[in-house]
Amino acid sequence: MDRNGVFQRERPRLLAVAFRVLGSEADAQDVVQEAWERYAAADLAEIRNTQAWLTTVVTRLCLDFLRRDREVPRRPEELPAVDGGEDPQEVVALAGELTSAMVVVVEELTPPQRVALILHDVFGVPFEEVARVLDTSPASAKKLASRARGRLRRADAPEDDEPRRARPVVEAFLRAARQGDLDGLVAVLHPDVVRTADPQAVPAGAAQRIRGAREVVAETRALRDNARRARLVTVDGRPGIAVGSRLALVFRVVGGLIVHYDVVADPRRLDLLRIEG
Template identity: 50%
Template sequence: MREPDRLFESERGRLHAVAYRILGSAAEAEDAVQETWLRVARTDMAAIETPAAWLTTVVSRICLDMLRTRAARREDFLDGDIDPRRADSSADPEHEAVLADSVGRALLIVLETLGPAERVAFVLHDMFAVPFDLIAPVVGRGTAATKKLASRARGRVGVESSRTTVEFGEQRRVVEAFLAAAREGDLAGLVAVLAPDVVRSADPAALPAASAAVLRGARAVAEETALLRDRARTAAVALVEGAVGIIVAEGTRMRLALRITVTAGRISSYEVIADPARLRALEIAILPE
């Protein structure tokens, strides 16, 4: 094996990890890694002073271009109803699900809310400890501006709040129990975590045919939720407007958000948001550990 081949193969796993976190798609990440290899093949690697850093820069630039192209393509679709990545029939849904779970589905979904440059700056610095002076040329900004990009992204991805994990604890326990029961279609488990007079409201786009916009009572809400168990498999717990809620994705693109109110250890109400404009306006963040 040639030295450039050996070097690239030794870095392939890390390059794929970088690309996956930037792009949120295993298929696209593999495309970015392959394009990086093509550039290696056209480059005199002996002249590269720090090959690992150079490879990271190359794959990150490729990913940034792909994010920008993706954003431009989405403008051709009404309200983002079709995600261009979904057209790739070669993607393995089970493989994507395993990868998403290993990274953190909620994190990948929240990363989708960032602009391309913000996402690259945040992933490279906060997840892979790449210095800002090396990230700056990738995103085409000065070092100070790149720091601001990452800081802005951090504020959107993380929870900037004086509330503590303990204060979120009860909400989280209830919401996670609700989601677990929903995934299993466990009617009794759902009823147990819902207040007797719970109210579920929803955007029309979130509802099955003939479902009411407002549903009342634990039994009725539990029965509807149990029927939608497939949706729950791609859901994750996250902060929605500052409270523990649920986000639901196709791939890593948010399709629904549940804004949940917990009272006295049970869910007293929740709203299912599916309207694209309302989803874009929501404040979504990762729960603190």
């Protein structure tokens, strides 16, 4: 495969990483374009792992972008120790809610915290690789992610409905989407609902983030065929929707309304989700 073909194969994942770190689709596109320019000029003989190399370049470009308008934080080694160990079950639970919660707290995280949290908890990148990206030690990378999770837990955001209360809302969403029931969709969507998606989940040129019930309803109507093939599942213990084995919708329901849902299609992210039913 030629250089351009290799990059195009990796491009959706690179866009997904940049979008999650930066929170802006336009900025993510700019970063990935700059990564292509660097890859096009690189000596391929010196690149042993193309995916890791491109992920490192994109993530460091994101860090540079974030730091341009922010005070550079202290080095990870200078951060105070985190109380307690890393509970694997807690990490899994938080990772399942990351996309929704990050909409609220992403601006509160330092750039290295944001990178460590998203690369490890959202994309499953080992801390050894995260450390190389951040030019620090694996222990410091773990510390950054742990501190970010601490901020996530303390975020001043409404609590999600319990799974048993959220399930009928997600069921109603799927039923209305299948039937093209506009009133039914509006009834379960918060007026300012946000839909985010991996690049693999949306048509070429479509937005990775849309906001507002009207926009979500319009998109759901266009994807009615997908809705007919969808099924209700649990995703990391919470109600969600799966379309075959290549697409999953992860919902955040607050006060009986859907305030956010994320369409996951990146294979590495899908592998991290526990989808049942």
